[in-house]
Amino acid sequence: MSASRITSLGLIGLSFVALVAALWLGPTPLADPFAADEATRTIVWEIRFPRALTAWTVGAALGLSGAALQGLLRNPLADSGVLGLSGFAALGAVLAFAFGFAVLAPAMALLFALIAAIAVTALGWRARGPASLALIGVGLSSLAGGLIALALNLAPNPGALADLVNWTLGSVEARSMQDAMLAGGFLIVGAALIFFAARGLQALTLGEEAAAAIGANLRRTRLLVVLGAAACTGGATAVAGIIGFVGIAAPHLVRALAGHDPARLLLPSALAGGALLVCADIAVRLLPTDTELKLGVAAALIGGPVFALIAARLAARGGDA
Amino acid sequence: MTLSLSNVSVELGGSRVVDGVSLDVGAGEIVALLGPNGAGKTSLMRAALGVLACYGLIALGGADPRKLNARQRALRAAYLPQRPQSIWPVSVESLVALGRFAYGAAPDRLSPPDQVAVDAALEMCALTALRARGMDQISGGEKARAHLARALAQQAPLLVLDEPTAGLDPAQALSVGDVLRAHAANGGAVLFSTHDIALAASISDRVVLLRAGKVLAEGPPLEALSSDALAAAFGRRGRLERVGKAIAAVFE
Numbered sequence: 302m303s304a305s306r307i308t309s310l311g312l313i314g315l316s317f318v319a320l321v322a323a324l325w326l327g328p329t330p331l332a333d334p335f336a337a338d339e340a341t342r343t344i345v346w347e348i349r350f351p352r353a354l355t356a357w358t359v360g361a362a363l364g365l366s367g368a369a370l371q372g373l374l375r376n377p378l379a380d381s382g383v384l385g386l387s388g389f390a391a392l393g394a395v396l397a398f399a400f401g402f403a404v405l406a407p408a409m410a411l412l413f414a415l416i417a418a419i420a421v422t423a424l425g426w427r428a429r430g431p432a433s434l435a436l437i438g439v440g441l442s443s444l445a446g447g448l449i450a451l452a453l454n455l456a457p458n459p460g461a462l463a464d465l466v467n468w469t470l471g472s473v474e475a476r477s478m479q480d481a482m483l484a485g486g487f488l489i490v491g492a493a494l495i496f497f498a499a500r501g502l503q504a505l506t507l508g509e510e511a512a513a514a515i516g517a518n519l520r521r522t523r524l525l526v527v528l529g530a531a532a533c534t535g536g537a538t539a540v541a542g543i544i545g546f547v548g549i550a551a552p553h554l555v556r557a558l559a560g561h562d563p564a565r566l567l568l569p570s571a572l573a574g575g576a577l578l579v580c581a582d583i584a585v586r587l588l589p590t591d592t593e594l595k596l597g598v599a600a601a602l603i604g605g606p607v608f609a610l611i612a613a614r615l616a617a618r619g620g621d622a
Numbered sequence: 623m624t625l626s627l628s629n630v631s632v633e634l635g636g637s638r639v640v641d642g643v644s645l646d647v648g649a650g651e652i653v654a655l656l657g658p659n660g661a662g663k664t665s666l667m668r669a670a671l672g673v674l675a676c677y678g679l680i681a682l683g684g685a686d687p688r689k690l691n692a693r694q695r696a697l698r699a700a701y702l703p704q705r706p707q708s709i710w711p712v713s714v715e716s717l718v719a720l721g722r723f724a725y726g727a728a729p730d731r732l733s734p735p736d737q738v739a740v741d742a743a744l745e746m747c748a749l750t751a752l753r754a755r756g757m758d759q760i761s762g763g764e765k766a767r768a769h770l771a772r773a774l775a776q777q778a779p780l781l782v783l784d785e786p787t788a789g790l791d792p793a794q795a796l797s798v799g800d801v802l803r804a805h806a807a808n809g810g811a812v813l814f815s816t817h818d819i820a821l822a823a824s825i826s827d828r829v830v831l832l833r834a835g836k837v838l839a840e841g842p843p844l845e846a847l848s849s850d851a852l853a854a855a856f857g858r859r860g861r862l863e864r865v866g867k868a869i870a871a872v873f874e
Binding site for chain 2: 303305375499500503504505506507508510511513514515516517518519560561562563564565
């Protein structure tokens with residue numbers, strides 16, 4: 302059995318354990334999450350399970366789109382957050398919420414993630430090193446941040462502002478089964494698109510010119526990954542707001558176990574992203590703070606320094622020209 | 623004829639970098655492209671593969687490569703760019719297995735014929751013992767051989783190699799030469815560019831000397847690479863000398 306399959310099986314096990322632990326652990330201690338009394342059933346199946354499942358789906362979507370974007374752009378620093386897809390998806394959702402079309406939020410998140418994905422791929426396709434691509438992402442993310450501020454500034458209903466700002470921070474608190482299903486639906490569509498691009502991502506290991514020379518249809522690969530990453534990020538962001546760095550951390554962590562082949566990293570990265578976010582969400586629920594720490598805030602607090610470390614290591618190796 | 627170019631010209635950024643070049647490469651034949659930097663060698667090869675817009679007639683395995691898709695081109699010609707990359711440090715065998723892409727294979731999903739082709743390419747490039755190593759765990763010469771093996775695994779009738787010996791020590795460069803000769807002896811055709819005039823003269827059936835996009839001289843190495851032709855191409859007088867079985871290039 303290949304290293305990638307063994308890693309995937311291990312991560313399926315880990316995801317399962319994390320999901321069960323999420324039912325057990327929380328601010329209200331439960332002796333037996335599978336007890337039959339009304340209160341336990343409400344806490345476990347109407348609050349904790351939908352929340353944990355949403356966290357897993359969102360994490361899996363971000364992990365998968367990160368791995369796919371890294372393969373496409375041949376850059377270990379690529380992910381939906383860094384490249385601005387998440388920021389643009391949030392912008393789309395904020396526009397929908399702020400102007401009273403909440404029902405359109407997922408569609409708007411998808412549309413705006415797609416715009417960012419097209420922009421970053423077009424601008425970053427020939428980026429020379431990991432840092433230059435990340436800088437393009439910084440530009441797009443800042444633009445998204447500015448436009449979100451503008452949308453909030455001009456929003457007709459100032460009462461909703463606090464909620465909206467809160468929402469962009471990123472959280473899976475009080476999410477329902479519908480939320481999990483929504484992110485899950487987008488994940489399935491995105492995963493289907495991305496897995497069709499897997500062989501093209503392998504070919505891109507040789508760089509653009511040689512990948513075309515061995516027979517890869519790069520236009521098709523690019524289109525599939527852009528659409529797939531936009532679907533994953535759009536769904537995840539519409540449901541949970543901006544949660545950064547999962548897409549960088551997940552592939553980075555599984556490379557040590559599953560190897561470097563970009564196609565064989567896709568499934569383990571999705572599973573790792575899911576498990577990672579469920580564990581992170583358990584941690585924020587258990588932290589004894591008065592106001593619950595937002596998952597997106599926690600992800601940025603941990604992910605930011607990790608990102609800087611990975612970037613510094615790449616730069617030291619001369620990977621950043 | 624495996625590759626046939628007739629009056630091919632390439633314009634890049636308004637200047638003509640390849641100017642009316644005609645050239646044939648047949649099965650079992652090795653043809654070297656020589657000339658100073660900027661002579662148009664890379665552009666000519668990329669035009670021949672149909673990936674760079676150009677004027678003129680091109681027949682690659684009987685078809686115009688500009689009208690073929692990437693897969694159809696890959697089945698007719700294997701191309702090694704000037705600075706081959708392995709972005710992710712995959713294993714040597716996985717890298718070589720990418721040569722089977724056009725046959726529908728993936729490095730983790732090789733059919734028996736794919737595996738035979740990969741094994742043969744590794745063997746030919748003396749990489750069998752290193753097949754499980756990561757691309758970040760081998761030397762520069764071994765990397766160059768791994769990329770060459772990738773091109774060989776493609777089993778295309780024509781090999782197009784852009785400076786396959788750049789940066790290699792003399793022994794490594796000669797071993798690349800041996801691989802090309804073995805490939806031609808098996809009926810393969812080779813078109814390669816190099817600055818190693820002695821190597822080109824030693825292993826090629828014909829050489830094409832380019833300068834400013836035009837053919838200065840063409841033919842068997844010892845005839846084509848006259849003192850005058852070398853002087854016209856490189857601005858320095860030089861000559862070829864037979865040393866035993868090999869040929870040396872000496873410049874004044």
